Amino acid sequence: MSGDPAVDDLVAALGEALAPDRVRHDGAERALLSRDASVFEGGVAGPVCFPVSTSEVQAIMRIAAAGGHNVVPRGAGTGLAGGAIPLGAPIVVSTTRMNRILDVDVDDRIAWVEPGVVNLDLSRHLGPLGFHFAPDPSSQQVCTIGGNVANNSGGPHCLAEGVTNAHVRAIEVVLPDGEVAMLGGLDAEPLGYDLRGVFVGGEGTLGIATRIAVTITPNPPAVRTLLLSFAEVVDAANTVSAVIAAGCVPAAMEVMDQRITVAVERYVGAGYPTDAAAVLLAEVDGLAHGVDHDAETIATIGRANGATDVRLAANDDERALLWKGRKTAFGAIAQIAPDYYLHDTVVPRSKLADVLEQVYAIADRHELLVMNVFHAGDGNLHPLLIFDAREPGVLERVHLAGAEIITASLDAGGVLSGEHGIGVEKQQYMDRLFTDDDLDHQDRLRRAFDPTCRANPGKVLPVGHSCADIQSLRAVPTGVWG
Amino acid sequence: MAATLASADPVLADFAEQVGAEGPVAVEGGRTRWLVGGAPPPDVRTVRAPAGIVEYAPEEMTVRVRAGTTVAELDAELSSRGQRTPLPDRGGTVGGALAVGENHPGLLGRGRVRSSLLQVRYVSADGVLVNGGGPTVKNVTGFDLPRLMVGSLGTLGLLAEVILRTEPNPAVSQWVVSDDADPFAVRHVLLRPGAVLWDGGRTWALLEGQADDVASERAAIAVHGTFTDGDGWPELPPHRWSLTPSGLRDIGAHATGRFVAVVGAGLVFAAEPQPSRILDPAARTVGERLKRNFDPDGRLNPGRDPAAR
Structure with a gap:
């Protein structure tokens, strides 16, 4: 009991609609769900619901609508912009119990999934059929498809294949008034406004997805993974620009600077050179001759731009290890300092080198350590400011440096976010772009x-x-x- | 950003002025899809969006183009640098192609129109220039106005200027034709075909990629039929059907008349029109609210409804 009769009544009504053990109002649960993976604090969760069906989500929405309560949907809580932080003690709807893969249709190339299905679990499920789900955020071992839809998530392999929006065909949604709508469709050109496209990236402000039809992508028969080493970070950035300019669109192009590769090597031993200022991890996939052609193109352009070493992953194990290094980069940071702030801006690819230089200068000015690991092919920067929050005054410096990084990106013709979203993190910058x-x-x-x-x-x-x-x-x- | 877009570009400002803030107005492109979603009243005032390619950056794979530019002019410019977009060229304009939202019959290779729009500038019902999206190839900054505009038939805003994502042309494109192939098996074998078309008897496949890969894919589909060299797109019947990809297996159950189906997409070009489709009622309600929120007086392209096409 909360001591507040109105809250007790609300919890009781929700418990009756779902099941009492799937509506929580204890301090521990509410504290757990008051934050996400961002640095933002200040969330206060109201009753926390764990529905298992569309009709239960609908019941929650109707109770909320009748009582004028706010509702905040939540997947795995891996968001970095504070999008899932509950403001003003709303009803929190966790979709983690809605985690069934409902249907896979190879003819239609879709999988119907519930929103709580974990991203990587879907690709593992599809593997034996020869397919995968293309968006692969770094958090893919825990983040959910519903969260991917809410944030229009990306990942290293979205360069050629596109971000989540390009991989969602239809969404069953419970609207805030409790009505259930089917947005989009499996047919070639669904009727009406593209509400599907609008809902993706809506950050939970447009309703709650309860079933999602995602496109499944065939596993490519051939893959080549290259690791290029550079003596200067800008050489890596220029290589990325030049590869795209040459009409080659790899499956992925990721750049990591020396500070990151050193940390990763200590952490998982991925085989990255620790003496290079930067490495470019590039992957091409498709048919055998095409991938050889593209791999040669990347190697040639890399050497022309000063690559000191070009290595082709010899086998699947080596490739997997190179990717493990990339995807555990953020975990590796923990050895260096307890806290980090991960930024997310996009700039035109041709401005990558210039903006990167500014990012290093900004961090120096504020006496902060910055590491860069990013989706270079998309121009999607991810500067990591690393610090120990116990150090007096450091948060202010992190904040100021972040604001300057955003300014540098916008001045270069960029945008506020490539894949993390706006949430509460970047609201105050929206009028810089719009x-x-x-x-x-x-x-x-x-x-x-x-x-x-x-x-x-x-x-x-x-x-x-x-x-x-x-x-x-x-x-x-x-x-x-x- | 205090300045309005109108002050930044006099050409767009002039278009906004033409649209104005009062009275019904329809936008005219190439009139190639004038009747899609209903026709405006015959005496409605019409305007034309400005034309011209503003900035083409092949190395960024983006192009900024005014909505009144013909798709043919855009295609000519892009192909000079070995690139293309998903927009179909039917004699119309870029703005028309986006507002109608119909895909190119080669959508398997080119992608969908709705995924190609990065930034949109349109004139609102208040006669104001509005900007949505951004110039980069990846962007989740705020609500997705570009997605809303594709296929909206100009009912929420009149397109003035857009930035599109471009893609490199494949190194080799080769048509092959078979009269005894299983088109579904062919589509399954091909990794990233430009198109697989089927008229109930004949199968056309557009193989795209490096020459050696095209040759090996051609060898792979030979298991499923006897293929000879093709010479391009077949003539496509006038009416457009939207089915699911798997629904094509039962296409005989529909009164399409002569048809050419895009296997793998569910798009069908047919001699007979598709019977009316029914939009999900709750989605229709959201659509009606969108129209009210964006154009309360119903002045933009009156008579048109994306849910009634």
Whole structure:
């Protein structure tokens, strides 16, 4: 019992609609779900629900609508922009119990999944059929497909194949008013506005996905993975630009600087050279001759841009190890300092080298350690500011450096986020990229799904735009940076 | 950003002024799909979006183009640098192709129109220029106005200028034709074909990639039929059907008349029109709210409805 009769009534109503043991209001559960993987604090969860079906999500939404309660959906909580942080003690809907792979159809090249299915579990399930799910965020061992949909997630292998939006065909959604809508369809050109496309990346503000039809991608018959070493980070960045300019679109092109490779080598021993200023991990896949041709193109361009070594993974084990290094990079940081702040901006590929130099200079100015590991092929930068939060004043410096990195990216013609989203992290920067009219139209879009602004309110749009401007929330994010 | 877009580009500002803020207005491109989703009243005032390729950056694989540019002009510019987009060329404009949203019959190789739009600038019902999306190939900054505009038939805003993602042309494109192949087996064998088409008897496949790979894929599909060299796209019947890829197996159950189906996509070109489709009621309600929120007076392209095509 909470001591508040209204809250007790709400918990009881939700418990009756689901099952009492799948509605929690104890301190531990609420504390656990008050944060996500970002640095942001200040969330306060209300009752936490674990529905197992569309009809249960619908029941939650109806109870919320009737009582005027806000609802925040949540997958694995791996988001880095604070999108899943509950503001103002809303009902939290965890989709983790909705984790069934419902159907796989090879003719239609789709899998119907529930939102709580873990990204990598889907690809493992599809493996024996010769398919996989293309988006592969670094958190793919734990993040969910529902979360991927909410954030329009990317990953190293989204360079050629596209991010989540390109891999979602239809979504069953419970709208904030409790109605169930099917957005998109498996047919070639579904009727109506592309609500499917709009819902993907909606950061939980447009409703809750309960079933998702994702495109399954055939496993390529041939793969070549190259590791190129460089004496200068800019040489790696210039190689990436030149490869794309040559009309070659690899499956993935990832750059890691020396600080990262050294940390990774200590952590998992992936076989990266620790004496190179940067490495470029490039992968091409497809048919045998094409991949050989593309691998040769990348090697040639790399050497022309100063690569000191070009290595081709000799076999699947070596390839897997190289990727293990890349995907555990963030875990490897823990050996260096207890805290990190991972940024996410995108710049035109031709500006990569220039913006990277600025990122290093910004970190130096603020006496911070910065590491760079990023989706170079997309121009998607991921500067990692590494620090120990116990050091007095360090958070302010991290914050200032982050703001300067964002400014440098925008000045280069870039955007605020490539794959992490806006959440609460970058709301205050939205007016740097968009006019009031632009933001007003984004708000109109959002309100078509959620006229009363009860789905994950206080996110994405900056204060001053209606759905971000709910009075009851304003006192809450005081613990949030910015 | 205090300045409005209108002040930044006089050509777009002029278009916004033409659209104005009052009275019904329809936008005219090449009129190649004038009746899709319903026709505007015959006496409606019409405007034309500005034309011209503003900035083409082949090394970024992006092109900024004004909506009134013909797809043919865009294609000519892109092909001079060995690139292409998913937009179909039917004699119309870039803005028209995006607003209608219909895919190229080669969508297996080129991708979908809806995935190619990175940034959109449109004139709102208030006569104001609005910007959505961004210039980079990857972007999740805010709500996705570009996706909303594709296929919206100009009912939410009139497209003025866009940035599209381009792709390199394949090194080799080779058509092959068979009168005894199983098109579904052929599609399954091919990794990334440009197209697999089927008219109930004949199968056309567009093989794309490096020459040696095209040769080996051709050898691989020979198991499923006798193929000879083809000479391009077959004539496509006038009406468009939207089925599921697996639904093509039962296409005989539909009154299509002569048809050419895009195997693997479910798109069908047929002699007879597709019977009316029914949109999910809750999705229809959201669509109606979108229209009210973006164009409360119903002045943009009156008579058109993306849910009634």
